Amino acid sequence: MKGKIKSTSPAMQRAGKIAKYAVLSIWSIITLFPVLWVFMTAFKDNGQIFGNPFALPDPLVSDNLTSVFEAVNFGTSFLNSFIFAAATVVVILLITSMSGYYCAKLTRGMKMYSFLILGMMMPAQTILIPIFTNYVKVGLNNTRIGLILMYVGLNIAFGTFILTGFMKGVPDAVIESGVIDGASSLRAFFSLVIPMAKPGLATVGTFVFLNTWNDFMIAFIMATDVKLQTLNLACYQLRGVYSSDFGLLSAGCVILMTPAIIIFIVFQEQVIKGLTAGAVKG
DSSP, X not given: OOOOOOXXXXXXXXXXXXXXXXXXXXXXXXXXHHHHHHHHHTTOOHHHHHHOTTSOOSSOOTHHHHHHHHHSOHHHHXXXXXXXXXXXXXXXXXXXXXXXXXXXXXXXXXXXHHHHHGGGGSOGGGTHHHHHHHHHHHTOTTOHHHHHHHHHHHHHHHHHXXXXXXXXXXXXXXXXXXXXXXXXXXXXXXXXXXXXXXXXXXXXXXXHHHHHHTOOHHHHXXXXXXXXXXXXXXXXXXXXXXXXXXXXXXXXXXHHHHHHHHHHHHHHHHHHHHHHHHHHHO
16 A cells, blocks of 8 residues: 555644744744843933843933943944944955855865865954964054954955855856956956845845944954944943943943844845855855
């Protein structure tokens, strides 16, 4: 007798769907609760925080968001973080789009690709001391260009890894037709390849921006000049030696988190498309 394939009953399908949404709902609550709690704490004073940390603010302390700009130089720190993140994204997208294209289309072996991917296996903490020593020797410590170069170097491997998968999915016929029509290799790359790799570029740009924006360790070591301090360092300075205003500290964290949340919400569709398409094409 031939074996019969048993179909899942509607009741089992409904139970599976309920279980799936239950798990996702619980995970969403666990993930979102710390963020919502920080936003809520930003409108409290220490008395409310220690008295009932999970209660709604009563009364609402709105002065924390304005006082945080007076406590430390938050405006300059915000601008520094944006400059570092934006400049890193621009340089990374330019370099890794080319390196990804080279690894996918212009070389047959995987030596260059493997060499670049090895950079993802090396923690940044292991190379900070020698880089800092060399920065001091060449005068790049406490400079904007030095910090940007550091961020670029740490993100090249990731960008190449993601974009190589996208470049493999670009049809060779499209590139060849452009060259036949008289376009140079460089023009074919920017006019034909780059538009087809927009989801990958959005994915890399979003993650690189968030990685640079959220960085604390590198800025803490490489930028001791107050004029170069980032938003993370400004939030770090809000702490007290013996006591801290946790409402003020939470307000600083809210200002730090908000741009990152906005960037991810704006580009989340492209990021999801980029990750899934890159995984399939790679």
